[in-house]
Amino acid sequence: MKDKKHWDVIVVGGGIIGLSLAIALRKHELEVLIIERGEPGHEASCAAAGMLADCAGELPLSLLAMANASAKMYPEFVHELQDESGIDVDLREDGSLLLSSDSTKAEIEDDTRTLSSESLKELEPELKSDGCTVCYRKERSVDPRLLAKAALLAAKHRNVDIVSGAAANQLLTINGRTTGVGTNHATYSASTVVNCAGAWAGGFGPYPLRTRPVKGQMLALVGASVRHVVRSPEVYLVPRSDGRLVIGSTLENAGYDKRVDPHTIQRLHELAINLVPALRMVKVHEAWAGLRPGTQDDLPILGETTTKGYFVATGHYRDGILLAPITAKVMAQVIVGEEPDFQIDFLSPLRFAYKELASD
Numbered sequence: 001m002k003d004k005k006h007w008d009v010i011v012v013g014g015g016i017i018g019l020s021l022a023i024a025l026r027k028h029e030l031e032v033l034i035i036e037r038g039e040p041g042h043e044a045s046c047a048a049a050g051m052l053a054d055c056a057g058e059l060p061l062s063l064l065a066m067a068n069a070s071a072k073m074y075p076e077f078v079h080e081l082q083d084e085s086g087i088d089v090d091l092r093e094d095g096s097l098l099l100s101s102d103s104t105k106a107e108i109e110d111d112t113r114t115l116s117s118e119s120l121k122e123l124e125p126e127l128k129s130d131g132c133t134v135c136y137r138k139e140r141s142v143d144p145r146l147l148a149k150a151a152l153l154a155a156k157h158r159n160v161d162i163v164s165g166a167a168a169n170q171l172l173t174i175n176g177r178t179t180g181v182g183t184n185h186a187t188y189s190a191s192t193v194v195n196c197a198g199a200w201a202g203g204f205g206p207y208p209l210r211t212r213p214v215k216g217q218m219l220a221l222v223g224a225s226v227r228h229v230v231r232s233p234e235v236y237l238v239p240r241s242d243g244r245l246v247i248g249s250t251l252e253n254a255g256y257d258k259r260v261d262p263h264t265i266q267r268l269h270e271l272a273i274n275l276v277p278a279l280r281m282v283k284v285h286e287a288w289a290g291l292r293p294g295t296q297d298d299l300p301i302l303g304e305t306t307t308k309g310y311f312v313a314t315g316h317y318r319d320g321i322l323l324a325p326i327t328a329k330v331m332a333q334v335i336v337g338e339e340p341d342f343q344i345d346f347l348s349p350l351r352f353a354y355k356e357l358a359s360d
């Protein structure tokens with residue numbers, strides 16, 4: 001990238017959304033630069049649990065078709081990243097056990113089958129269901145830290161340029177057309193800029209994007225024998241192949257505070273112990289917090305703004321790991337002017353402006 005000053009596309013933010021999009025744009029042979037304020041992949045994307053939960057009840061119904069498509073893309077998405085990075089991202093195929101106190105609700109979900117207590121015992125012997133209906137759903141999970149690392153190496157392998165430790169603080173325009181991005185130290189030129197700055201996306205560019213950080217605290221135990229993802233209304237457990245068990249999470253409106261509260265971690269641990277009593281004997285290995293990119297209506301923000309060449313791809317809230325492959329594909333299609341696989345007008349950044357006008 002030495003002495004290079006112009007790119008086709010600048011991606012602001014190197015989380016899983018920015019990295020996946022940069023890779024997708026390279027497949028269209030565009031020259032891409034990622035500008036990342038800190039280290040790529042070190043914010044929400046490496047704090048996530050990594051469930052690929054593309055089912056009703058886990059995400060807004062209007063996103064279900066895209067989520068299903070993204071979940072289907074995952075094996076190929078991961079295969080490519082692993083191939084180009086040499087990193088195994090721990091894509092697990094064991095499926096999820098969903099606990100619900102409402103048996104009618106559990107039964108109407110597609111792709112799930114209700115388990116008898118005998119088959120539950122066989123699948124997850126230490127799980128206590130305590131009168132809940134337990135359904136099995138064929139679902140995958142991934143280790144988001146490894147995924148982000150692999151995506152970063154794959155992006156480099158595909159010659160995506162990356163500037164780390166530089167916050168983008170200005171969208172450069174001439175006569176309403178995008179011309180580049182400014183940081184404190186330099187300017188970078190491109191006629192297309194995509195804001196993938198996650199929970200901080202509202203702080204970049206000329207429009208109030210109405211993103212909001214939603215804090216999630218998590219912990220990991222080492223040495224637990226849980227094999228499936230387990231989701232109850234209060235807590236979820238996500239096993240990793242290296243022996244860790246990730247337990248989450250909270251949904252907190254705490255601004256940009258990423259501190260871990262020991263009482264909250266203790267409470268999550270207790271909720272997990274209620275499901276699997278053997279976890280009482282397993283030590284907490286690590287605890288952390290991350291900031292989900294939330295929006296006013298809990299839907300992502302995808303599409304072009306009224307400034308020609310300035311796009312937004314953010315606001316994936318609780319589902320950004322799941323939605324990364326389809327977001328990257330569809331946004332790349334929109335940017336190069338192809339018909340996208342999914343209509344994303346309902347996710348347009350302009351929807352907030354319309355609402356503001358309507359309420360005037």
Ligand SMILES: Cc1cc2nc3c(=O)[nH]c(=O)nc-3n(C[C@H](O)[C@H](O)[C@H](O)COP(=O)(O)OP(=O)(O)OC[C@H]3O[C@@H](n4cnc5c(N)ncnc54)[C@H](O)[C@@H]3O)c2cc1C
Nearest residue numbers: 013015017037045049050051168198216290319320321322
């Ligand atoms: C506790 C928790 C559990 C989760 N569990 C799951 C799950 O099981 N499944 C799932 O699908 N999703 C899950 N998520 C959600 C998922 O992690 C996010 O939706 C996803 O990571 C968002 O990716 P992103 O790239 O938009 O944001 P981020 O990963 O936050 O990346 C944004 C990047 O932009 C950078 N940036 C910000 N401002 C600027 C600027 N001005 N200039 C340059 N760079 C900037 C940041 O430093 C950051 O690296 C979870 C999230 C949390 C916190």
